Amino acid sequence: MLVYLTLAVAIIGEITATVSLKLSEGFSKPIPSVVVIVGYVVAFGALSRVLHLGMPIGVAYAIWSAFGVAAVAGIGVVVFEEPLNATMVVGLLLVIAGVVAIEVGSGAAA
Numbered sequence: 001m002l003v004y005l006t007l008a009v010a011i012i013g014e015i016t017a018t019v020s021l022k023l024s025e026g027f028s029k030p031i032p033s034v035v036v037i038v039g040y041v042v043a044f045g046a047l048s049r050v051l052h053l054g055m056p057i058g059v060a061y062a063i064w065s066a067f068g069v070a071a072v073a074g075i076g077v078v079v080f081e082e083p084l085n086a087t088m089v090v091g092l093l094l095v096i097a098g099v100v101a102i103e104v105g106s107g108a109a110a
Contacts, residue, residue, distance in 0.1 A: 002053060003050055003053040003054065003055050006046050006049050006050050006053065007046070007047075007050045007055070007060065007063060007064065009042065009046040010042075010043050010044075010045075010046035010047040010049075010050060010064055011043075011063075011064055011067045011068060011071070012042075013039045013040065013041075013042030013043030013044075013045075013046060014039065014040070014043035014064065014068045015039075015067075015068055015071045015072060015075070016035060016039040016042075017035065017036050017037075017038075017039025017040040017042075017043060018039075018068065018072050019072065019075055019079075020032040020033075020035035020036045020039060021036050022076075022080065023035075024036055043064075047060060047061075047064055050064075056106055058102060058106065059102055059103055059106050062098070062099045062102045062103070063099055063103070066095050066096055066098070066099040069092070069095055070092050070095065070096060073088070073092060
């Protein structure tokens, strides 16, 4: 259970940092720029802890990146009014299906 909570922290850190990267406007805004740095430090620190707790790197990275991609895409649509079409939705579903396949195939529950 701790490994998944730590992975959730890593995912939240990555999502926060990535969204803040957009808000920083090329690092020209100080507060979002600091959030980018702190967010990625939290994300990679927590991801490192997940690996130390025993989750296989392929599984951890697949879950971390897929959740990040899906969440950032969703935030892009809702907050930044970025376009979303059926092809993009299918792509996101394939990413999620790929992560599920990796998780199931590895039999890895740390």
